Amino acid sequence: MKDHLHRFQYNEQERKKRQDPFKILKDIGLKSGMVFIDIGSNEGFFTIPATQIVGSTGHVYALDIDDVAIAKLSQKIDKLNIKNCLAMTANAEEFCFDQGIADILFLGTVLHDFKNPLKVLKNAKSMLKNNGTLINLDWQKKDMIIGPPPNIRFSTLKAQKLIEKAGLRVVSIEDYDQFYYLIKASK
Numbered sequence: 323m324k325d326h327l328h329r330f331q332y333n334e335q336e337r338k339k340r341q342d343p344f345k346i347l348k349d350i351g352l353k354s355g356m357v358f359i360d361i362g363s364n365e366g367f368f369t370i371p372a373t374q375i376v377g378s379t380g381h382v383y384a385l386d387i388d389d390v391a392i393a394k395l396s397q398k399i400d401k402l403n404i405k406n407c408l409a410m411t412a413n414a415e416e417f418c419f420d421q422g423i424a425d426i427l428f429l430g431t432v433l434h435d436f437k438n439p440l441k442v443l444k445n446a447k448s449m450l451k452n453n454g455t456l457i458n459l460d461w462q463k464k465d466m467i468i469g470p471p472p473n474i475r476f477s478t479l480k481a482q483k484l485i486e487k488a489g490l491r492v493v494s495i496e497d498y499d500q501f502y503y504l505i506k507a508s509k
């Protein structure tokens with residue numbers, strides 16, 4: 323794992339009590355046959371459910387800078403005999419999957435983690451289809467008993483400005499629930 327200061331650790335069962343990845347993915351419009359890119363996927367909390375939603379006619383690409391997380395995701399992919407997913411260790415600031423392939427490019431509580439979020443967003447734009455959607459699901463910038471400290475979280479305004487600077491058009495900004503906001507942007 324290069325360039326990365328700490329490993330993301332959490333209790334998946336606890337998380338599932340407050341966050342249903344299937345519901346979130348369906349709410350953002352993920353459907354059978356789509357191509358979904360999960361940037362900063364970690365062990366695949368969203369990646370694995372996405373493979374089930376897009377099905378055999380769709381495809382999921384996942385990347386994370388943390389090689390241990392990608393190894394665990396790859397084990398899950400093998401164990402579940404998933405055939406429509408490519409997971410790889412890479413730095414999202416430097417690496418892109420193919421240009422113009424994604425219906426949905428997903429950033430799940432990760433934008434504030436990048437050293438250069440603008441570069442990641444520009445890469446995201448290049449991977450989206452012309453009518454593709456960028457989803458930025460992130461922590462609301464306020465005190466909570468869970469999640470990263472508020473000072474490192476991005477406000478919706480900060481995220482919006484970065485997304486627009488990368489050349490994407492923000493379509494909606496909403497509080498998804500009591501913890502997270504959801505920004506949708508199109509190419």
Ligand SMILES: C[S@@+](CC[C@H](N)C(=O)[O-])C[C@H]1O[C@@H](n2cnc3c(N)ncnc32)[C@H](O)[C@@H]1O
Binds near residue numbers: 387
């Ligand atoms: C807070 S976790 C979120 C993981 C996942 N999206 C989820 O919701 O379960 C942030 C992830 O981003 C990854 N990450 C941080 N910087 C990265 C970079 N430059 N390129 C790729 N992944 C990165 C971390 O290793 C970590 O797995």
